[in-house]
Amino acid sequence: MVFNRESLIGIYDSSLPYPSFWTFSLPASGNTLSNFSIGYTSSKNVRVLWGDGTNDSLATQVVTSHNYTNIKTGLTLVPFDVNRDNIFTKIVCGISSPALSGTVNIAPYSNLTFFSNTNNNITGFTGSQNLSGLLEIYLNNNSLSGNMPTLTNNNVLSRFEAYNNKYINFSGNVSNTLDTFRADSNLLTTTAVNNILAAFVSASRTTGNRVLNLGGSNNAAPTGQGLTDKSSLLGVGWTVTTN
């Protein structure tokens, strides 16, 4: 089964823009994907197209789930589709069996405030850098690698968690609204760890939760200015864990 934009147009109001597709890579032929779920908050009714010929029209549903069967080899399905991306303010991707892989791009969801995709196997997460309304991001227990998301423009972000991934690098600044940051058990280099500590010193947050965790297996330890920055954060009420 090939699932493409053109095959969906008929069910949409033609005055609306084409839907944006959020795609995941599903398991190989013959497998069953069970308990795939998405929770969301939106300002309008939502139709979920599961990509296997079935769909659900939902009014104020918070979480919906679907079990896939007879998945074809190498097929990328479209488990989630909307008539307008910007109606969404909250998206929670549940845990499936086996875990979802593939990449997620949240850039189209311009009014998103909350995004969570934990305990899956996604390898890429993009599109968050210009979503100025994001408050919370949860990416724990996946296979994300390379550069951590740039948080410089997330001006109201209060919580970012991405522990137990394979992130290596971090650069840029963080907002002084950010008071919980977890990137423990990644592959962060000394430079990345030092950059994160420096970013939080620069942000100068002195109220709120103030938890910063860069410990865990495989992250490098801070050095030089990084150690000084760790002490500085402790002095203004932060709880800091490093290797």
Added chain:
Amino acid sequence: MQVIPQPVDILTNEAQWWFIYNSYTSLILQPPIQCSGKTSSPHTMVIADTEAECEGYIIQNNLN
């Protein structure tokens, strides 16, 4: 179980469970986790062998 006020570079290993709370407000700032590293905090650190021990301490001390 160890209860450590104002920990400075307290070393934990991957098997241990620990959390951080504000002893004045009773608010849990870092819920129980298993995470190795060196932790410093102006608050109180509790280290235990199991998550259940942490939960027991939280209940006994009315932390939230």
